[in-house]
Structure formats: structure tokens, C-alpha cells
Amino acid sequence: MTGVAERAFARAFARTFSTSGMTTRAGIARLGAAMNAIRDPAHRALAEEVFALVRHRRKLDQVEVAPARRALARLLDHPPSSRLPVALERALHHAVPRVNADVRRYELSFDLSGGAMVVPGRAVIRLARAAPEDLVLAVAPDRLNVREVHARGRAVPFSVRGERLHVRAPGATAIEVRYTVRPTENPNGPGLIADPRTGSYSTFTWPYGTGALFPSNPAPEDGVTARVTVEAGRGRHVVGAGAAGRRPIRIDRRVPAYAIAFYAGRFARRRPVASRSGVTVTLYGHGKSVRDDVRRAYQRAAAEAIDFFSDWLGPYAYGRRFAMVEVRGRLGCMENAGAVAMMVGAIRARQVAREMAVHEVAHHWFGDNLRIRNSGEFWMSEGFTSYLTYRFFQHTDGARAFHRMLDRSRSLVSAALRHRAHALEGPCYCDIHELFTDVPYELGPWILRMMETALGSPAFDRMLGAWYRAHRFAAVDTREFLRFARRQTGRDVEPFFDRWSRIDAVPSFEDRSAIAGDRVRVHLRARTPVPEGVVIPLVVQGLRGEMMELGVDPRAGVIVETGFRVRRLVWDPERRVLAHVGPTAPRPVRSPRR
Numbered sequence: 001m002t003g004v005a006e007r008a009f010a011r012a013f014a015r016t017f018s019t020s021g022m023t024t025r026a027g028i029a030r031l032g033a034a035m036n037a038i039r040d041p042a043h044r045a046l047a048e049e050v051f052a053l054v055r056h057r058r059k060l061d062q063v064e065v066a067p068a069r070r071a072l073a074r075l076l077d078h079p080p081s082s083r084l085p086v087a088l089e090r091a092l093h094h095a096v097p098r099v100n101a102d103v104r105r106y107e108l109s110f111d112l113s114g115g116a117m118v119v120p121g122r123a124v125i126r127l128a129r130a131a132p133e134d135l136v137l138a139v140a141p142d143r144l145n146v147r148e149v150h151a152r153g154r155a156v157p158f159s160v161r162g163e164r165l166h167v168r169a170p171g172a173t174a175i176e177v178r179y180t181v182r183p184t185e186n187p188n189g190p191g192l193i194a195d196p197r198t199g200s201y202s203t204f205t206w207p208y209g210t211g212a213l214f215p216s217n218p219a220p221e222d223g224v225t226a227r228v229t230v231e232a233g234r235g236r237h238v239v240g241a242g243a244a245g246r247r248p249i250r251i252d253r254r255v256p257a258y259a260i261a262f263y264a265g266r267f268a269r270r271r272p273v274a275s276r277s278g279v280t281v282t283l284y285g286h287g288k289s290v291r292d293d294v295r296r297a298y299q300r301a302a303a304e305a306i307d308f309f310s311d312w313l314g315p316y317a318y319g320r321r322f323a324m325v326e327v328r329g330r331l332g333c334m335e336n337a338g339a340v341a342m343m344v345g346a347i348r349a350r351q352v353a354r355e356m357a358v359h360e361v362a363h364h365w366f367g368d369n370l371r372i373r374n375s376g377e378f379w380m381s382e383g384f385t386s387y388l389t390y391r392f393f394q395h396t397d398g399a400r401a402f403h404r405m406l407d408r409s410r411s412l413v414s415a416a417l418r419h420r421a422h423a424l425e426g427p428c429y430c431d432i433h434e435l436f437t438d439v440p441y442e443l444g445p446w447i448l449r450m451m452e453t454a455l456g457s458p459a460f461d462r463m464l465g466a467w468y469r470a471h472r473f474a475a476v477d478t479r480e481f482l483r484f485a486r487r488q489t490g491r492d493v494e495p496f497f498d499r500w501s502r503i504d505a506v507p508s509f510e511d512r513s514a515i516a517g518d519r520v521r522v523h524l525r526a527r528t529p530v531p532e533g534v535v536i537p538l539v540v541q542g543l544r545g546e547m548m549e550l551g552v553d554p555r556a557g558v559i560v561e562t563g564f565r566v567r568r569l570v571w572d573p574e575r576r577v578l579a580h581v582g583p584t585a586p587r588p589v590r591s592p593r594r
């Protein structure tokens with residue numbers, strides 16, 4: 001039975017999108033208030049599903065129409081196949097059309113020499129398939145002003161409606177767009193960012209912001225190569241993938257469009273560090289905004305990480321150079337292909353900076369190289385990257401550093417799930433902001449860690465290397481990965497993955513075990529639901545250094561006769577299982593952002 005509040009929410013949705021697929025902050029606030037008025041928990045969850053589609057980006061996309069329709073129909077008790085009330089149908093009809101340009105390559109030029117307010121830009125967009133009747137690309141109309149579109153050497157008709165550029169050039173395999181870009185001074189972008197303090201420019205387009213810099217297809221699945229030519233203006237130096245100076249930036253291997261970036265300014269360049277595998281790592285900063293020992297440490301860590309991942313997975317695929325460019329901001333760092341952005345506010349301390357640098361390096365294997373098929377697969381970029389980062393520090397800094405990172409990661413998962421529990425994988429249409437929590441960043445690596453301990457590190461490492469090499473420069477998803485792991489190792493990891501990727505809390509236990517001489521009564525009291533099949537490693541240590549290792553099913557008490565006088569119990573010293581055993585529940589810790 002549908003109540004008054006449910007109908008009011010549906011009306012609010014219809015009103016919000018009554019004239020266009022885009023809305024305002026006020027529109028979203030009204031829709032949120034209507035959602036909060038729903039008391040019935042099941043109905044409230046349906047309204048939340050609808051709200052989650054539009055709240056961050058304040059627009060309804062065509063890919064969101066089917067899930068919105070499904071949830072609204074259930075909320076209003078409508079049969080799934082019947083039409084919704086006419087006002088709702090009209091609202092859904094206003095959804096922003098899907099970008100349909102299948103892009104192969106972007107050739108971009110920008111001219112920064114004329115001063116800051118309006119930057120002339122030109123984009124030659126080469127398509128993988130001939131343009132349809134109505135070619136649709138993403139643009140941010142408040143940032144890009146499209147002046148002309150050409151195809152086959154002639155001007156062709158175009159229009160900008162909402163956040164879409166529609167071009168009429170059926171059959172064309174390349175179009176040229178002439179436009180201007182308006183920079184922003186907001187260090188978090190999107191698009192072209194001007195730093196008034198240093199007079200430098202940088203770009204930031206993750207995850208959907210490519211349209212603020214060039215007409216584009218922002219979907220991560222759309223793998224592209226790029227060439228970017230920048231007229232930097234007097235005294236400015238251009239930095240980007242594979243180039244520094246006046247030559248164009250080149251990305252010759254496919255990456256998601258959001259990984260294309262450039263920087264222009266007066267940089268203080270640190271002396272390059274050559275990695276063993278022959279990649280030169282150069283750091284570009286501004287004055288003393290970051291301490292020199294911090295810079296030295298993270299530059300060196302990046303070079304070592306390139307070698308470590310190259311040895312394990314396959315060579316670094318973006319040429320012989322790797323640039324790290326310091327930019328304003330504190331949000332985190334960004335995996336721009338071949339030339340990552342290091343936000344100075346996020347790299348104040350030495351160890352944090354090292355971790356950030358290694359994380360961005362690791363993205364050149366997962367995220368930039370193996371792209372995610374859709375936003376719902378966000379963890380396939382961030383979770384794999386965090387895991388690789390932790391493994392690097394295990395290699396360079398030793399087991400204790402590795403364990404500290406996994407412990408912090410466990411606390412972060414715990415806090416994130418307490419704040420808002422959600423599954424590791426999202427649906428293909430989901431907004432990436434809904435997954436921008438510590439769940440993909442930290443539950444992701446824990447799941448990989450548990451797979452590693454279950455399969456054995458050598459077998460797991462071989463499998464991960466084979467997975468990378470088999471899918472280089474391609475878009476991938478979770479189910480493909482799980483099937484691949486089964487083929488490679490003979491073990492079906494899918495049931496394990498499904499159990500752990502949907503936990504609502506990190507399994508947490510109070511240790512009520514008792515030691516009496518050479519006898520241990522092992523007893524764990526669960527504070528949270530416990531996934532099926534959990535076995536927690538326990539090491540029983542004796543007074544004279546004796547050791548006994550066992551696996552404990554936390555649901556079954558057990559009495560152990562050790563044959564030696566017991567000193568203490570150590571739970572999971574190798575961090576094999578995502579679980580917390582202790583006198584109190586895990587404490588929340590601060591999250592690093594990257």
C-alpha cells in the first residue's frame with residue numbers, strides 16, 4: 001500500500017525534472033526532504049535508490065532511467081511493465097542523452113599564451129566507428145564554449161543542449177571542434193585549473209569532468225590514446241605524459257579519457273631518478289611548498305615501485321618517463337597517465353607522500369591500463385591499486401609495515417561500513433560518488449589479501465600477473481576476474497567473493513579465552529555477524545618460546561592441549577583474515593584520500 005509520503009516523493013521527482021534532466025542544489029534538497037519523510041523502511045530504501053542516482057551530479061542520465069523507473073514503480077505499487085503517471089514519464093523522458101561517441105584518439109591543443117580568462121582550444125576527435133546521425137559528446141556548457149565543428153574539412157551543424165554536444169556528421173570518422181575553455185581557480189577542478197599564486201595551470205577531470213576540458217566520452221570503458229599540444233606562454237614549461245618542454249604530450253597506449261592531463265608553469269625540477277627498469281622519474285614542484293626530504297623520499301619510492309610492479313606484473317607501459325607534478329589542493333593525488341598530480345596538501349609527511357606516490361604508480365597497472373568497465377567496478381581500480389601499494393611496502397619496508405597498513409585498512413573498512421554499509425561492487429549505472437568511500441579502497445585490498453592467503457602467495461601472484469598481461473589496455477570487470485582466477489588456479493573464488501564483498505561490518509570478536517597451564521580454552525564472542533566459513537589463525541606461544549599454530553572456527557569453542565606451558569595467544573599475526581579480535585571494538589582512524 002502506497003502512502004502519502006511515497007506519492008509526495010514521486011511528485012517531487014516529477015517536479016524536479018519537469019523541464020530538463022538537470023536540476024539545482026535546491027531541487028536536490030527538496031527531493032531529499034521528500035525522501036526523508038517516508039517512514040516505511042522498504043519504501044524509504046526504494047526512494048534512496050532513486051535519490052542516489054541524481055544527488056551528486058544533480059542530473060538524470062539516460063542510463064539511470066531504467067533503474068529509476070523500476071524503483072518508482074515499486075514505490076507506487078505499479079506493475080513493473082505498465083506506464084507510470086504521466087508527470088513521471090515526462091520527467092524520465094528528460095534524461096540527459098547517453099554519450100554515443102566511441103572515441104579512439106583525442107588530438108587536443110590549448111593556447112595559454114593569451115592570458116587567463118578564455119583559453120582557445122581545438123579537439124580533433126578520431127572515432128572508432130563512423131558517427132551516427134546524432135553524434136553525442138559530453139561538454140560542460142559553463143566551462144566550454146563550442147564555436148565551430150568541422151568534419152571532412154567542412155563546417156557541420158551542431159548544438160549544445162544541457163551537458164551534451166550534438167553533432168550532425170553521419171558517417172564521419174573524425175570531427176574537429178573549435179572552442180574556448182574557461183579555467184577555474186578551484187584546485188579540485190574539474191577541467192582546466194589556474195593557480196593564481198604560481199601562475200601555473202593543471203587539469204583534473206576524474207571521474208566525469210572530461211567535458212570541462214574537451215568534448216569527450218568520459219566513460220572509463222572508452223579507452224583512448226591522446227596527443228596534447230600546449231602553447232604555454234612566456235616562461236611556462238609544459239609537463240605531461242612522455243614530454244616536458246615544448247613538444248606535445250603523447251599517450252600512445254589506451255587509457256580512460258580522465259587520465260589525460262597536462263601541466264604548465266614555472267616548475268622547480270628535481271634531478272631525475274632512473275629506475276632499474278629504465279624509466280626516468282622526474283618531480284616538478286613549486287618552491288618550498290613541500291619539504292625536500294619528503295620530495296626525495298616519494299620520488300625514490302615511485303622509481304622503486306615502477307621496478308617492483310614491472311617485475312611482478314609486466315613492464316610500465318607509458319614510455320620511458322614518469323612525471324610527478326605538485327599541484328594545489330589537499331583532496332589527494334591523481335593517476336593522470338604518465339604524469340601524476342601530487343596535491344601538496346595531501347603529501348605533507350614523508351610516509352604519506354611515499355604511499356601516495358606508490359599508489360599513483362600502481363594505477364599505471366590497474367585503473368589506467370586495465371580500465372574499469374563501468375563506475376560500479378570502481379574497486380577494480382582503487383582496491384587493486386591499494387593492494388599493490390601494500391605489497392610494495394611489504395617488499396621494501398618489511399612485514400611490520402605491511403601489517404600496520406592492513407590494520408589501518410581494517411579500521412577504515414570498519415568505520416566506512418558503520419557510516420554507510422554498501423557492497424564492494426555497484427551496479428553498472430551507479431554514480432561513482434556513491435562508491436567513493438573506504439570500502440573500495442580498503443575492503444578491496446583485504447579481499448585480495450584473503451585470496452592471496454587462500455591460494456598461497458606464489459600462485460596468487462602468478463595469477464595476478466597473468467590477469468594483467470591478458471587484459472592490458474582493455475576494460476575489465478569483477479566477474480571476468482573471478483572466472484579468470486578460477487581458470488588459472490582451479491579454485492572457485494566466487495562464493496568467497498560474494499560473501500565478503502557484501503559484509504555489513506568487519507567481523508569483530510571479544511576474546512574470552514582462558515589459559516590454564518598447558519591448556520587453552522579458546523572462546524570468541526562475536527560482536528558482529530560472521531561470514532560463513534571464517535577460520536581465524538591463532539598462534540599459541542609457550543613460556544620457553546614454543547609455538548603452536550591452529551585455525552579457529554569462531555563459532556565453535558575449542559579446548560587445546562598444547563603440551564607446553566602457555567604464555568599468550570596471538571591472533572592472526574600474519575593478517576590473513578579480515579577480522580578484529582580484541583577487548584574493545586576497533587577504533588576509527590583517519591582516512592588518506594587518493
Ligand SMILES: [Zn+2]
Pocket residue numbers: 335359363381382385594
Ligand atoms: Zn587511486
